[in-house]
Amino acid sequence: MGRAPCCDKANVKKGPWSPEEDATLKAYIEENGTGGNWIALPQKIGLKRCGKSCRLRWLNYLRPNIKHGGFSEEEDNIICNLYISIGSRWSIIAAQLPGRTDNDIKNYWNTRLKKKLLGRRKQSGTNRGSQDLMKDASDDAHQALSSSALERLQLHMQLQNLQNPFSFYNNPALWPKLHPFQEKMIQTVQSMNDQNCSNPLMMQQFALPNHDQTVQGHNVNDLLYEQTTGASLAIEEQYAKLCINPKMAELENALNGMSSSFISTSNPVDSTIVAAKADGIEQQSQGMFQDYELGYNL
DNA sequence: AACACTACCAACCGCATCAGA
DNA sequence: ATCTGATGCGGTTGGTAGTGT
Structure with missing residues (x-):
């Protein structure tokens, strides 16, 4: 049996995010928020990405006030x-x-x-x-x-x-x-x-x-x-x-x-x-x- | 210059938990 | 109370840059 996949793996892009993808995701979320539904979000904005991937990208990289490196x-x-x-x-x-x-x-x-x-x-x-x-x-x-x-x-x-x-x-x-x-x-x-x-x-x-x-x-x-x-x-x-x-x-x-x-x-x-x-x-x-x-x- | 090795980090995966029907 | 889908979390992987030989 196994668990159902969270998205259609065959039609989902994997690997590093392009600047265009970043810009699309960032612009949409800043304008509209996530809408409380990450799974539906990529389809809504035309990204061939898994909802989980979008969430991770936003939380770990795109959202405001993120600090990278340089730990004190x-x-x-x-x-x-x-x-x-x-x-x-x-x-x-x-x-x-x-x-x-x-x-x-x-x-x-x-x-x-x-x-x-x-x-x-x-x-x-x-x-x-x-x-x-x-x-x-x-x-x-x-x-x-x-x-x-x-x-x-x-x-x-x-x-x-x-x-x-x-x-x-x-x-x-x-x-x-x-x-x-x-x-x-x-x-x-x-x-x-x-x-x-x-x-x-x-x-x-x-x-x-x-x-x-x-x-x-x-x-x-x-x-x-x-x-x-x-x-x-x-x-x-x-x-x-x-x-x-x-x-x-x-x-x-x-x-x-x-x-x-x-x-x-x-x-x-x-x-x-x-x-x-x-x-x-x-x-x-x-x-x-x-x-x-x-x-x-x- | 070429190869091997290491360090780093973004992203993925699967499981656990939550929330709503 | 139970089921199901969404979300959150932590472990792991794979690609790349840097360094050594």
Whole structure:
């Protein structure tokens, strides 16, 4: 069966837009608006284009006040923070950056910003061989962990100021006990690596859950995001424990009320973000523990 | 000069959600 | 409550320009 196509593919032009097409579309929309019907629009103005294509062209390129390229440092920071916080919800991120489109931000992230930020840590490493091995092993062992989650975790850790001797991540004594399954995975990886690959940060990656998962209703990356935006060291440690060890859920009582207060007060962006966070927490709190219980019982 | 490789970005595709009948 | 078409969104692809060999 399959879904019916949105337009007659055979009679629709694809590929780059010509200046004439741009002018036709722009002139019509500026004069009449979209009429609330993108599908009918191209036929109305004599364009051999799919309605979706017209919409995309208008939103991403033709509409007024669009900015292309030249992202500022401030915009980089906003994108980075929001990505860590809510993931690849480009439309929400774009809503925080006037003149930017979701497509533009997505492209910018995927082609430049991600490399700029994640590349920094790789370059600063002294043992590339170990890191590569660890990365490969991580890829194999954690196929289920989305690349988005890994990126966000890597970014988060960078933002933790890893050189800080008082950082949670630089105090192994503070780390919670790992799950036996996680221990085993780490041993496997270590055996693959003849050098000392005891980088605790990589180890932490094995233990951290998917970016959209939650611990007893606390969205993991919301918690991580709060760490990056000034939560106290004590709270940071508690949250880190929550991320790493699902059995630490009894901490929930102690943390009760904390998540709702930080979501409502400490996030600098608008209510859209707050709503997105709340939505994620609400929807995913159930699945997280089922997943972990399954994993724990393996 | 020619080829290979990489980076960038516009556009496409398919799925999810929304809105109205 | 259900169905259907329109719209929105995010992942992916393909073309092109730039750079290296």
